[in-house]
Amino acid sequence: MDIKKLIETLYGRTRQEWTDGSGDNQEGWEDERPRIPNIKLPKISKIWLILGGIFLIFAVILPGLARFLTNLYWFESYGFESVFWRRFTAQWEIFFVALVPAFVIYWFNWNLAWKSGMKLIKASSGEEVELNVSKWVIIGAAGLFAVVNALNAMGSWGIFLKFLNPTSFGETDPLFGLDISFYVFSLPFIKYLQSWLQGVLMVTLLGSFSAYFMTRSLSLDGTKLTVSPRARLHMSLLGSLILMVWGAGYWFARYELLFSPTGVVFGAGFTDVKILLPAFTILTFAAVAAAVLLLLNFYKPMWKMSGILIVTLILLGWVSRSFVPSVVQQYRVEPNEYELEKPYLDYHLDYTRRAFGLNKVKTVSITPENEVTPEELLADQETVKNIRLWDYSPLLRTYKQLQAIRTYYDFDDVYIDRYELNGINRQVMISVRELDLSKLQNKTWVNMHTEFTHGYGVVMNPVNEVAPGGLPFFFMKDLPPRSTVDIRLDRPEIYYGSMDDFYVLVNTDVKEFDYPMGDSNARSTYEGKGGVPIGSFWKKLLFALRFRDTEILFTGALRPESRVLFKRNVREALDEIAPFLIYDADTYPVIFEGRIIWVQDAFTWTHRYPYSKPVMTPDPTLRHFNGVNYIRNSVKATVDAYDGKMTFYVVDDTDPLVKTWQKIFPAIFRPAEEMSKDLWKHMRYPEELFEVLTDVYRTYHMTDTNTYYNREDVWEVTPVGRERRIQPNYVTMKLWGEKNPEFAIIVPYMPLGRDNLIGWMAGRCDPANYGELLVYEFPKQHLIYGPAQIEALINQKPEISSQISLWSQRGSDVIRGDLLVVPVGKSLLYVQPLYLKADNGELPELKRVIVSTGGRVEWDETFSGALEKLMGKRVTEKGSSVASKKTAEIQGTEGMISSPEDKTFEGSDISTLAKLAQELYNSAQEAQRQGNWALYGDRIKELGKVISKLDERSKK
Secondary structure, eight states: OOHHHHHHHHHSSOGGGSOOOOTTSOSSGGGGOOOOOOOOOOOOOHHHHHHHHHHHIIIIIHHHHHHHHHHHHHHHHTTOHHHHHHHHHHHHHHHHHHHHHHHHHHHHHHHHHHHHHHHHHHHHHOOOOOOHHHHHHHHHHHHHHHHHHHHHHHTTHHHHHHHHSOOOOSOBOTTTOOBHHIIIIIHHHHHHHHHHHHHHHHHHHHHHHHHHHHTTSEEEETTEEEEOHHHHHHHHHHHHHHHHHHHHHHHHHHHHGGGOOOSSSSSOOHHIIIIIHHHHHHHHHHHHHHHHHHHGGGTSOOHHHHHHHHHHHHHHHHIIIIIHHHHHIIIIIGGGHHHHHHHHHHHHHHHHHHHTTGGGOEEEEOOOOSSOOHHHHHHTHHHHHTOOOOOHHHHHHHHHHHHOOSTTEEEOOOEEEEEEETTEEEEEEEEEEEEOGGGOSSOOHHIIIIISOOEEOEEEEETTBEETTTEEOOSEETTTTEESSSOOEEEOEESSBSSOOOOEEESSSSOEEEEEETTEEEEEOOOSOOSEEOOSHHHHHHHHHHHTOTHHHHOSOOOTTOEEEOOOBHHHHHHHHOTTSEEOSOOEEEEETEEEEEEEEEEEEESOOTTOOOOOOOOGGGGGGTTOOEEEEEEEEEEETTTOOEEEEESOTTOHHHHHHHHHOTTTEEEGGGSOHHHHTTOOOOHHHHHHHHHHHHHHTOOSHHHHHTTTTOEESSOTTOSSOOOOEEEEEOOTTOSSOEEEEEEEEEETTOOSOOEEEEEEOSGGGTTOEEEEEOOTTSOOOOHHHHHHHHHHOHHHHHHHHHHHHTTEEEEEOOOEEEEETTEEEEEEEEEEEETTOOOOEEEEEEEEETTEEEEESSHHHHHHHHHSSOOSOTTSSOSOTTSOBOOSSSSOOOOTTOTTOTTOOHHHHHHHHHHHHHHHHHHHHHTOHHHHHHHHHHHHHHHHHHHHHHTO
16 A cells, blocks of 8 residues: 555645635535545465464464463363363453454444545545445454453453452441442452543544544644534544543542552541542543533534643643642641641551551560579470571571482472471471472483472471581481481472472383482382373373473373373462462471472452551562552462372451452362361461561551651661561460460561660461460560670670681681570570581581570570570470580480480480481581591591490490
């Protein structure tokens, strides 16, 4: 199509070149219209059409079809096919709901505009004009714009489904008296609909304007605008509709005031309620009045007046939304801010606390004693025995050095949990030995996809016990897994975990690698039902297209019962099923009924809770919570590490958001009662949610409006001068005022700008009180040392500072662990482990434990020894002390295992000594592998003493 020629034909002659018209013509503007030619589309070569079609099939259609079908098979394999189809149909429902009206609006208006102009051309020229080409151009343009619009709408399927399935909150907002569900479920959809309709009408207006302009039904001669009657009517109607929809936007903007971030109040403050709220109402009616006046253009052209009206409306909007509110805020509100804003501050405090569940926090005012007494330590042995001496980072490095076994195994993270061992709850650290295919030396297709398919086993150690040389005392370790405790692990294979996702083919003719075993390797064949069957040629073809891997088609290893496992990252798999939830970063493993089960905390959330201030944290690990102003830990999900079975349990059925998602996707959720009670014992308060809530509570523990307004009592969890906040700590302890010890997560608070403690928060984890938050508040006039102050006292102790300097001078890297603040009795005990690592090594060893209370600081090679120095007497029960002066506690047998340097070995039986000998031998072997010959010599020397004592005992 020669556009240039068309334009020249349409506009090439000036008015001076046109004739004045014959006697049949009146002096109307139609006499001076040019003739318009037929518009013809250029011919396209068939070969290009064929090549384009082939490219479209192989580059877009087939890969898209393969991804669609393989995703469907994946959902079906885990029992969530109804979820797949519900989401699929919802997306296409909203696609067609957006497509059809948009297409009709575009086509009707553009076709009407074009035909009106062409009829005028025909009337003025007297010639027949072919309209077929123009018709298809209009249909194509309308279809293209409508499809783009509809594709954009498909991403709003969640808003669409929540609008159709609302659940009442049972609470109303304080300004309009509407249920909170209106703001969470209805208003977002209404706003989207208004925005969508306004966008469609604007595009329609521009398209119609272009059609009228091209057909000269609308022209501009200098400053004079000439418009045909039909064009005037049409454009006036469209403009009027746009103004009405614009006015509807102003009306619903009234409700958006409840989320206003300006001023001292998040939500509607004095200026919002007294100025903006009436302004939006006035603007609504002004827009409707402007729409009515615009229609009058049909009877009498008033384009200049219409333009003035629209400009006036825009200026009125700016004046009423920006200028007047800023003037009122500055000169009326700010000089009297507290008095004018107090009612709205009350709303803000109340609704923020409700949105985050902080209105249910139990607060206890307590005056702690200055220091922990020996009697309190002896009476609270459950807490003392479970104080964590192992930091996550040093322990992870130790795991990698001692238990990775091969380069292609790795540990992604260390987790904390509790198990009942011999009738006693023990806190343990646990990590899963996963397969890291990126570290395979020989990355052949067979190795990557059929032979090395899974990780194997776990490593577990108690939080407070240490083997010789400052290494972990393992409850579970090695390949195949060996256990010194009564925890059954029948399925140690890890096909689903936390590492990067690679697809693997299982139950093939290739035996899968389990673990190295001497000169050979242990192998197995997958027996689970995870993944998708891939035995048929059709499915081989689909997965070859999905993964762009032709080897799947041609490998001879696949059998009819073979399966393909993909989407094996636990968090990503859960997110594929329920993308509307926020997932905690910490997915932790639990050994349950002989299998490894991953537990994932999931949160329902919204940013649409009125008057609630959204989370806004600079912490990069919590930024996925930014913008959220309502959150609940309503769901706990589990994933079987062997077959990938996913289960979503609703643990808070009072949450309206999870109720709505249950209505939408009933197949996803199961009641919490279906979770095994033994598995429920391993549930815990989510660490990330706890961090978010402790951050919000820093300010919103203040319930007095004046105190909040003046920020008189803001708390902090980050010590002064530090960038890193104090990390929450999972502990087994006896909460103040409680009779029995329990598992909880705790964090201390300090006043803003000060280092002393003002209180601490606990999130309870045990089933009887799960999810409760407790806050213990200290009197402001009472000094309780904070972590920064304790660290200063530690640094000031000559014995400690000089030894640390000496270690550093000798080329060792001193790692100071987290300073733990542990409530014991009616006071606080501070504990900090100290690790030593050679500059060229990656094996941190626990060398000292620092303890403090009442401003006094002591340290020792063992936790028990440090406590004895601090208290001046033994304060640990028999069986909870140390293995040697160079180790910390080795428990698990009756009696105390004494030092190898203690020639009496009092209380040690043959089995205890044999265990110690084995640990010393393993430590010596590892030191030899690391090239640490000094440590190797020490271990061999200690081992000789233990063997001698074994020989003596065996002769008795």
